[in-house]
Amino acid sequence: MPDKKLTRAFICIEFPDEVIKEVARVQELAGKIKFTGKMTELENLHLTLKFLGEIDDSMLEEVRKKLNEIKFDVFEAKLGKIGIFHLKGKPRIVWIKVEGKEIYELQKKIDDALKDLFKKEERFMSHLTIARIKYVRDKSGFDEKISKIAVDKIKFKIKEFKLKSSELKSIGPIYRDLEVYKSKA
Template sequence: MAEKIRTFISIELPDEIIQEATRLQSLIKNKKFDGKLTEPENLHLTLKFLGELSIEQIQKVKSKLEKIIFPEFQATLAETGTFSYHSNPRIIWIKVTGKQIFQLQEEIDQVLVEFFPKENRFMSHLTIARIKYVKDKQDFIESIKKLPIKKLKFQIKEFELKSSELKPMGPVYKTLGTYKLVSV
């Protein structure tokens, strides 16, 4: 059987955004929960998760992504929050705003439509922690919403096709392709 590679499309983050995310993570450490913070080198904004692909499928995806012509744009860190499953918080995120993120994500969906279904519930965010258990759920969720975030703006100049190898210590990401946006 041919090797399958777990893949996704994402935006890498500038240092000042990673620094703000790690600052917020340091505030989260004081809160009582069982879980894991995202390693700084693994912080990114996922535009589309593609799943397990063969080398041949990856080549087809690369050729489609190369056709995207999209201008560089600015995005902003907006707020913190959680994704919950059956009222249990599972993910702590930083929301990223900027309508062009959604437009770029739709453009990616469009060029890959023959291979993958469209995203129905895309939310532009950075995952900064994964939660296994928290005792006082409601207080925890409210305290995450109140984290003092710096609403930093940053320029997005490219996106990447990445592989993700799941290891016991956490995922290891590798860049399979980089796609420059058009300078305006």
């Protein structure tokens, strides 16, 4: 029996140009602080609402159907402060908060729609990853300098979310749209 084709998939929100420009500015400032790691490519910026992992075509079809049933109105969000996720006391991810209660409401609708297929997200936090850190010599100095970077609190409208595939390559992930879900308003 042949192996089933698996697709690495996730559900996300993408950002308008003015947000991407602000992230580029913040990345430039963060890049002046010494660390070993990688900035998120601007074309790959997104806010993950739910990571689905490796799924086969029949499950992917089921996900598409269930996501099509979700109804939501256009809503506004805004960029918030910069932050760092640590793992075992070491900085690993530099992120920018994305504020807006409707993001959490949309994420819950997605979780509810897919509850029979996937585990519920326990610790969803609305953010966009701007850099992945491998090594920092001066951890406390790094954290302090990153926290001083001011982010312009740009407001923007969210009119859709996407189901995307992710193919991991040596050059970085390759993302493709599988489906776009527009607001019902």
